[in-house]
Amino acid sequence: MHHSGMRALLLGTSLVLTGCGVTYHSPTVQTQAAGLDVQVMRITASSVKQANSAPYVPRSLPEAFHAVASGTGLRGAAALPEIPDGPTQTREMITTKLPPQLATQRYRIGIGDEVMLVTKSSASTIEELGGLLNAQTQRQGFTVRDNGMIALPDIGQIAIAGKTLEDAEDAVFQALVAKNIDPAFSLEITEFKSQNVAIGGKVAKAGLVPLSLKPLRLGDALAQAGGIVAEDKDATAIRLYRNGTLYQLPASALRSDAAARNLTLQADDAIYVDESYDLDRALTFYEAQITAIGMKRNARLQALSELRSEISVQRDALDERRATFKARRELGAETRDYVYLAGEVAQQGRVALPYGRQASLADVLYDEGGFDTRTGDPAQIYVIRPGTGSNDTKVTAWHLDATNVVNxxxxxxxxxxxxxxxFIEEQPITKWSRAFEQAFPILINKSVNGDSGVP
Structure with missing residues (x-):
């Protein structure tokens, strides 16, 4: 065939195609299809809000992907040995030796303390906040675990040990905000168990006096222990063991010496009210306190070992549940939400919507490689959205013109x-090229057959 004849054939392709009975159908968005009414809506800065108003809650990952392996706390770590009784009386002059007065320190939450979340509207627990913590409402608050955290159902673990009440409240608030919850609440400490002062000897009730938000004074601590029961206050010594140093004052000084009465105590102070000036029994008491510290540490080490074992078991169970979910998802046994890619996209098929978050049109296009601008028409990008419910015969085709890349x-x-x-339409030149590509062999064949005389 001469070149001039080929040019004529190219210029008259559409006519020749029609004459030869060859047609090429290019997919397009039409306003009527299969009895469905199609409304084309241009995607603009204002109309995208209308498109996004269609309700949808992304599917969530199973609880196993949110859970954290954690033990149920330490057991027996706060046990103390019995406090010995006071010694017998022998008279001797008691000199006063007091430790330096401590600057007032704000209470910092410690391991073993119990806290409670309370709404501002009433004195009930946070159960009123939409059932967020229903699993916890039957308990008296939350115990600070050995890792310094409290565990809130549906929220997770929050570190509050070592924080002031205000800082701990802020940490809880930030954790709730991170879960898109903004409740009105306050945090209260209901049980002070992490920091104590030991009192023994000639008091009505020997034992531990907890530190709390209000600084603990020497006079108040003795009052909480039931007061001094020694008959001769002038011949009774109050001895304070702190950080390896022994301090003392006569019991009678509590009435006359405001500085002694208002002496600020600190955690792990040991007080012994002594009617003898022989320190043997007092030393027995302090040795018992030192032993108690050792016992608590040993008990803590044992409990930590048990806790690690428990966490390991829980972690293995979580890993197994997660692996099972992943296998079910790969086998298609898990229900998923999909969008579908058609037209001039990198690869036609379906794309699963992600767990726990919204996906955008850009996510779907570019996670899958976008589209080929050589064949796809950036001016004709559509999101075809079927109607639901009573509008199931109506379809909206949201049209994006991306010839301006700002769009x-x-x-x-x-x-x-x-x-x-x-859906992305073909470029006009792509339609013509593909039509010609399919028709060209037929045209050549007819031309050859016509030249040879074959009908």
């Missing part, structure tokens, strides 16, 4: 919904 920012705002179809 791709709209694709980052356009949220996907289950069963959306992302």
């Amino acid at each position: 791709i920012t709209l694709a980052t705002r356009m949220q996907m919904r289950p069963n959306d179809i992302v």
Whole structure:
């Protein structure tokens, strides 16, 4: 065939195709299809809000992906040995030797303390906050675990040990905000168990006096222990063991010496009210306190070992549940939400919407490699969204013109919904090229057959 004849054939392709009975159908978005009414809506900065108003809650990952392996806390770590009785009396002059007065320190929450979340509207627990913590409402608050955290159902673990009450409250608030919850609440300490002062000897009730938000004074601590029961206050010594140093004062000084009465105590102070000036029994008491510290440490080490074993078991169980879920998802046994890719996309198929978050049109396009601008028409990008309920015969085709690349920012705002179809039309030159590519062998064949005389 001469070149002039070939040029004529190319210029008259559409006519020749029609004459030869060859047609090429290019997929397009039409306003009527299969009895469905199609409304084409241009994606703009204002209309994208309308598109996103369609309700959709992304599917969530199973609880196993949110849970953290944690033990149930330490056991027996706060046990103390019995406090010995006071010694017998022998008279001797008692000199006063007091430790330096401590600057007032704000109470810092410690391991073993119990806290409670309370709404501002009433004195009930946070159970009123939409059932967020229903699993915890039957308990008296939350115990600070050995790792310094409290565990809130549906929220997770929050570190509050070593914090002041205000800082701990802020940490809880930030954790709730991170879960898109902004409740009105306050944090209270209901049980002070982490920091104590030991009192023994000639008091009505020997034992531990906890430190609390209010600084603990020497006079108040003795009052909480039931007061001094020694008959001769002038011949009775109050001895304070602190950080390896022994301090003392006569019991009678509590009435006359405000500085002694208001002496601020600190955690792990040991007080012994002594009617003898022989320190043997007092030393027995302090040795018992030192032994108690050792016992607590040993008990803590044992409990930590048990806790690690328990956490290991829980972690293995979590890993097994997560692996099972992943296997079910790969085998298609888990229900998923999908959008579908058609037309001039990198690869036609379906894309699963992510767990726990919204996906945009840009996510769907560019996670899958986008589209080929050589064949796809950036001016004709559509999100075809079927109607639901009583509007199931209506289809909306959201149209994005990305010839101006600035409009791709709209694709980052356009949220996907289950069963959306992302469709990109062909370039006009692509339609002509593909039509010619399919028709050319037929045209050549007819031309050859015509030249040879074959009908």
